[in-house]
Amino acid sequence: MSRVEHQPGWVVHRRPWRETSLLVEFFAREHGRIGLVAKGARSARSPWRGLAEPFVPLSASWSRRGEMGTLTGLEPAGDRHALAGRALWCGLYVNELLLRLLERDDPHPTVFDACEAVFRGLAGGDEPQSMLLRRFELALLSGMGVAPDFDFDAAGGDAIRPDGLYHLQPEVGFVPVERGGAGVFRGAAIRALAAGSTDQRETAREMRELMRTLIDHHLAGRELATRRLLAGAKGKSTGGSDS
Template structure:
């Protein structure tokens, strides 16, 4: 049996288990995504009660005998970000991506850092779109599945900020005539560098990232995009 003490984590998801317990999905820099049993956590008498909502930053302790860990301690930290309204749905979307795309017990500090930066950014409405696009790219890069968005995949030349491109989710962008639409190269360069995307380019950046993310989901559906379709602003 192995033991971990006071590991920094974020709560991604929780679901009821048996009469009064919860199974909690946690994200850790050193241990990756883990699933833990919080025994009795739904009881008001439990030391875990009120500490397991999504986005909560915690120091967690646990023991492991198999695939799932048993949580032995949860302590609040100052890293908890309170999200409400659209910010909450943005955060839940990010949590769903982590649950669907990251394997358990496969640590990557870059993913943990990207998530740590995302949550506080979501509290400012004007930063939400940029924050989500940056997180999506960081996640795909960390997983090793993001195409190079700053290189024309067919010509092998740098993407031209004034050019027009289509994006293959595996190979990356390729130039197209302006009359065929496509996305401006400046949008691809901003996505590749993690730079700011102008408000008028939000929709184009969203289309690019949706194609890349959907390719990785491989037909698996997310719950949160339904909210965004009904509440686009």
């Protein structure tokens, strides 16, 4: 049996379990994604009631024997990131990526920090949601160790030129090509992504396409429900938030 005390982390997702408990997918900075049972967390008198929610910086303690741990302590470690409207959907998209792409028990402190940044940015509303998501996606893939080299091409190892065209091969990298086509991106978009630049209206669509190609490759056929939500909602969108 192992015990862990006061670990910073996020609730990625939670589901009701039995009468009053929750099954929590917790993403801890030093422990990665773990499954925890929060006994009695839904009962009226529980101090954890309403606390085991996404987007709240938390400090958790748990004990564990086998696959699932048992939550023994939970406290807020900061203020809830107040995500509203489409920003909330974007936050759920981030959580769905964590759930689908990260293995359990695989620590990813840099991804954890990127979560903090993307939630803060989405709550603040100062930067376009699309840019915040692109930056998170890149941090996620880099943290997993599967991001291609955004600085040098995969053929001769030359620096990526803004005016060049490159074919993205997820397991290989960016291969210079002569002509555009499916899976071909401009060097300018690749460079902008690597730099995390925030004001790139003309390459925004291309950057989204590029990250999507990479993420889809690692999802291996699984679909993202939040992506469908962001793409398919009716009415006038506030723009630029799509994943």
